[in-house]
Every structure is written in structure tokens, then in C-alpha cells.
Amino acid sequence: MPISVETKRIAPPKRLIYGPGPAMVDPRAYEAMSQPIVGLRDPYFLSLLSEIQSGLRMVMGTDNKKTFVVPGSGSAAMEAAVANFVLPGSKFGVFAAGHFADRLSIMGRRQGATVVRLERPWGEVFSSEEAESFIAGEKPDVVAFVQAETSTGAYQTGKNITAAAKKHGALVIADCVTSVGAMPVELDAVGIDVAYSCGQKGLSCPSGLSPISISDAAWDKLAARPSEPYTWYLDLRLLANYYEPPHAYHHTPSPPLVYAMHQGLAVIEEEGLRNRWERHRRSGQRLVEGLQKLGFQHLVKNSEDRLWHITVVAPPAGVDEAKVREALMAKYGIEVAGGLGQLAGKILRIGTMGPLASDDSVDFILEAMAASL
Amino acid sequence: MPISVETKRIAPPKRLIYGPGPAMVDPRAYEAMSQPIVGLRDPYFLSLLSEIQSGLRMVMGTDNKKTFVVPGSGSAAMEAAVANFVLPGSKFGVFAAGHFADRLSIMGRRQGATVVRLERPWGEVFSSEEAESFIAGEKPDVVAFVQAETSTGAYQTGKNITAAAKKHGALVIADCVTSVGAMPVELDAVGIDVAYSCGQKGLSCPSGLSPISISDAAWDKLAARPSEPYTWYLDLRLLANYYEPPHAYHHTPSPPLVYAMHQGLAVIEEEGLRNRWERHRRSGQRLVEGLQKLGFQHLVKNSEDRLWHITVVAPPAGVDEAKVREALMAKYGIEVAGGLGQLAGKILRIGTMGPLASDDSVDFILEAMAASL
DSSP: OOOOOOOOOOOOOOOEEOSSSSOOOOHHHHHHHTSOOOOTTOHHHHHHHHHHHHHHHHHHTOOOSEEEEESSOHHHHHHHHHHHHSOTTOEEEEEESSHHHHHHHHHHHHTTOEEEEEEOOTTOOOOHHHHHHHHHHHOOSEEEEESEETTTTEEOOSHHHHHHHHHHTOEEEEEOTTTTTTSOOOHHHHTOSEEEOOSSSTTOOOSSOEEEEEOHHHHHHHHTOSSOOSOSTTOHHHHHHTTSTTOOOOSOOOHHHHHHHHHHHHHHHHHOHHHHHHHHHHHHHHHHHHHHHTTOEESSSSGGGBOSSEEEEEOOTTOOHHHHHHHHHHHHOEEOBOOOGGGTTTOEEEEOOGGGOSHHHHHHHHHHHHHHO | OOOOOOOOOOOOOOOEEOSSSSOOOOHHHHHHHTSOOOOTTOHHHHHHHHHHHHHHHHHHTOOOSEEEEESSOHHHHHHHHHHHHSOTTOEEEEEESSHHHHHHHHHHHHTTOEEEEEEOOTTOOOOHHHHHHHHHHHOOSEEEEESEETTTTEEOOSHHHHHHHHHHTOEEEEEOTTTTTTSOOOHHHHTOSEEEOOSSSTTOOOSSOEEEEEOHHHHHHHHTOSSOOSOSTTOHHHHHHTTSTTOOOOSOOOHHHHHHHHHHHHHHHHHOHHHHHHHHHHHHHHHHHHHHHTTOEESSSSGGGBOSSEEEEEOOTTOOHHHHHHHHHHHHOEEOBOOOGGGTTTOEEEEOOGGGOSHHHHHHHHHHHHHHO
16 A cells, blocks of 8 residues: 655645635734644633633624634534524525525435525525515524625625514524624624634634524523434534533544634734724725726625625626636636636636735735736 | 733643643644645645545555545544434444443434444453354444543454454444554454544644545445435535545635644654554553553553553552642643543543653653652
């Protein structure tokens, strides 16, 4: 049996990652990951986790006590939300207008729920009348929507949905994978019961550790859940135990990822959350204006429904999006993304997040794109 | 709402982690994690993953094509194995003599299987006669055993179990969380169908990314599985797709953890796997002899059934294990572990893995322990 791991050191090519996530990692997060690990009950480690909980409450706009991290990517956090709150035999309503709403639907079916969907064309958002009519008609136990749809660039706070859900007693799960750290999330103000996110987008961290936050009322429901979820690894009750004395061992956490997230949050605190939002808003606007001049068309027609930090555009007539991506990578080491699913081959997705949410970075990619058409 | 993430940099206290895992991380892995991320379809990233697959085949002793990593801790890999191969309504036989066999049982029940257990006192291993009688009597569809029981320090290759399982057509899952990289695993020679491990023990990496390997025959069974597993995040068929062109996006992998595992495997390749085993064997023997002189008693009576790199001992009469641990931490920054479950308060678990599997490191902890009694 040949041994073929090459013994070279890690020396990645220099990339400028202007994709929809993973996004560029903050230098402070890299510095943090090179620090030595400590044990999972080390007081130092527990103090970092506690500060991360506070930082997550800040970026997610919530006082939820049950705010912590799930040991996996954003999809692990999505599965944690669905597997714990969507019970076998229950009815799960999904507001579907993009790839990640489809993923929520798939996960709901795997839990044995009946999934009902309110569908709109990809790139659109939902009105309060639609939400009311859907929830009143279907009477789902739980509904889910995507606050920031990475596949389409559409954003909706969720207020249109939470009002109707509250009226009819449905629990609300929000996918905030892409919004946290870059745009308003505001769980408490919007009235979201369960929300999850990731590390590798608005928090400027690597993937692998993902925030989740659960309201007191939703936690009470979970605590009274009659059956255990199928998943042990993503059982939120077991995960939450670790945050309280005696900090019961569940799984072995990853100190480098915890260190990185701590620093990602610290960097946001230093800048100020609202300043950071405004920086992302300004950069996104500059990018959209520049792309329009180059003949690109935004997929999301209403400018108020657009993500600030992920811009999803159709190329000018006759331009092949794949060729643009190839040219950007070959000439500049720039990575942008194409479309997922029904948008494959039709659009480009450009992220201007964290370190890349600046005038200079926007101007740089605009110049590179102009030269790549 | 107060913002309380402190803005300080990460500066962990200096710890010497002689626990059963997480274990000390190789300096090359830290260096790797500070390197910049690349995208998940970057050719550089895909080449590292391919080298990791080869390296994992080397340390796991297998030619299995389906050898890759699960995006989570060792328990995520355990759940991936159980959730994909233990079907609802099937019979799952667990060889139970420690904490992690209990975890396997719990996961099997959550999948809706009937779990039958062959129990022995913690710290013991199973004979071929026992395995034959259990499997012939219960006729389980799948059996699982723990090759290296971190909670007790017991090791068994699994040959006693695979022979009986093969005879009666049961699929064999092996928990190799603690053996991989430090001791013989030898999946193909032993005849194990599905095995999983972790990063933070014998591979000298941080937690967060965990190897799994599946034989061709087991993969054929999985490919023909009539129902989808409850888990989407840990669905092995979806995870495996990413390793083949067109490298379909499933979840966002964590480049720093991938970089670290690549270097962990490269370091093993440089040393030579058999040299590394021998280094762990010698260190463990030196530690056991030294501890015996101090009046400690090994939990595993038969020396051939002992892990080389995790030594589980009861303290001399009248010595409180918790006080020993406190003294080691206070005076030396040394972390060792106490017992889990039924062994809590009764034993110490001492790991001499990776960078700590050396005469000097063994002598250092022996001196520290002598001074802490």
C-alpha cells in the first residue's frame, strides 16, 4: 500500500475570496488559531466560551440565555435546529425561495415531518399577507425562513412571518447563516424563536463552529419534548449542558475554532456592530452601482430586499459567467461563485464581507471584472 | 444589553496536556492553521484532501476507497457510522465494556434499532468464544466494538469479533477514535467494515475533523439502503460525493482543520507509522512501570490488552485522584483526566501521545506525580 501524503508544508496559493462564503478570515482569527490548545474544562477555555456567548447575543440581537455554538458548519446548526424542534409527525412550513430553504425542507422530511412549502421565485421575499394566509391555512407546528438567502442575495428580516406565526402559535426558525455579523439580525425585536448561523461569513472566521440561539419559550418546549431527537451529536439539550456547571463532557470541542470565533467577535465589538453593518451596506451599494455600469443585472429587483454583502447578478447578454470566473481566478487569484441549483450557469455571486467590505476592495474587484468581460 | 466579549487577544495559559485526548497538537499543525484559507473547490484544497485520504488509509491500514473525513468531532464520526449503517428496526449488537460502547448503544437506540449488548466489566476485552456465542445467539444485523476504549485503557484489535461477525453475516463497526495514529488499527487485516476516529488523539491534531473508512462491501450495502438516514449533515453518501468530480457542495469544510490534519499525517509519514507505534509502546511501558513503583494499579489486568498511549490507573490506597489532578495542574500546568461514569473518582487517565510519547516526557510526569501524592 503506497504512502502518498506529501510531506511538504501547507503553502496555499494566494486567493482573494470574494465568494458568498467562505469569506476572508480576519488576521486576528489566524493569529488565535496558532495559540496552544487547552483542555475542555480549563477555566480559561470556559471563560472564552462565556464571552463568545455574550458576543453572539450582541451580533444576533438577543438576550437569549441559550445562545452557544454547534460543533460543525452552518448546515450542522441548521440540522440542530430542525432535528430538535421539528418533531416526527408534525407539520413543518417552509418559506421557499432559494437553495437553503430547499435544504431546510429536506431536513424536515428526514425528521419525519410533513413539509408544506410556500414557494416564490428565487430571489423574492414574502409579504405579511402571504405569510398570514399560508400559516392560517396550513397551521404548521413550526415554520422556517431564510433571513439571508446566500443562493439568491435576498434578505428579509422575518417580521412579516413572525407576526403571522405568533398569531397562529407556530414556532419560527430563522436561517441567519449569512446575515449574522454583516446585517441586522435582531432576533428579539423580530420575534424569532430559534436562529442559527455560521462562522465563515459575517463573522470572518473559518467554518466549523456555528452559532445557535433559542428563546426561553422555545427552550421550554424543547425541554418538554416527549421523545429524544434522532441525533445525539446535535442534541441541543446535551450541547447546552456543557455551558453550565459542571460543564458535562459531551463532545470534544475544537479550541482553534473557539479561539478564532472569540477574536472574530472581539473584532466586531471593537469596530462597533452598527459601524460594521454600515460598512457592509456602503460597500455593497458601491459594488451594485459599479456592476450596473458594467451591464450586470441584480437578481433581486427591490433594492430593499437585497443583502448588503452578497451581490447576486446576471451577466450582460452574451457573457458566460463561468468564463468570467475563470478569468478572475487566472489573472487575479479572485474567487467568486456561480449559481446553485436552478441558477447554475446564470448568475455570479460576489461577497464583500469582513476585510473585503471596503471601497478599495470593491473598486479592485470592479476593475478586475471589467477586465474579465 | 451589555457587550461583554473582552477585546483581548487569545493568550492561553501554558498547559501540558497529558490527558486521554484532546492531546498535545503537533507544532506543524499549528503552523498549518495559520495559513490562509482557500475555497472549497480550489484545486489546491482538493489535492490536500486527496493526500489526506491516502494518509488516512496508511494510518488505518486499509485500501478502502471510501476513506475520508467527517466534519465534526469523533462523536460526529461515531454518529455518522451508526446513523448510516444501523437501520431503524434492525438489531444492533454492542460489545460493551466502557463509556464509548455506551455512547454507541445510545446512538443505536436513537436510530430506532433494537440494541442488544454483550457486557463485561469496564477494562476487560472480549474473547472469540464470547463473540461467537453472542452473535450466533442474537443474530444482530450490525455489531460494534471499541478498539481502544479511552474510558478504561483497554485495547482489542477486533479479530475475535470480526471472525464471528463474518460467519453470521453481521456488519462490523469499530470505534478507532483513540487507536488511529498511535497503535495498530489494521482495518483490512482485522476485517472491519466501518471504522471511525478523531483528530485530537493519535494524529496530534485539534478536534473538529474525524476520519471514517468504509469497505467496498459495506459501501455497496449503504448504496442500496432503502431509506435515507435521519441525518443530512452526516449522510455518508452525500459527504462522499464531494471527494469525486464534480466535487458537489454539501457543507462548507474548515480549511484550517484540513490543513492541520494534512500535516498531522505528514508528520506520521516522516517518522514512519511503525516507528511511531513503537515510540508509543515504549513510552507507555515506561509510564506503567514508573506508576507501579509509585503504587498505582493498572485497571486493565492483562498487559497485552492495554492501550500503549493511554494509561488508566487506580491511585494507591488513601490517595484522592482529584487532589492529584489539582496538584498537577497547580504546580506544573499538567492536565490529566479522572474517570468517566462508573469510574468517576476512582482512576486517573494519563495520555502519552504524539509529542509527549518520549522518555523525557514520561519521566517528567512521573516526577510530577511523585511530588503530588
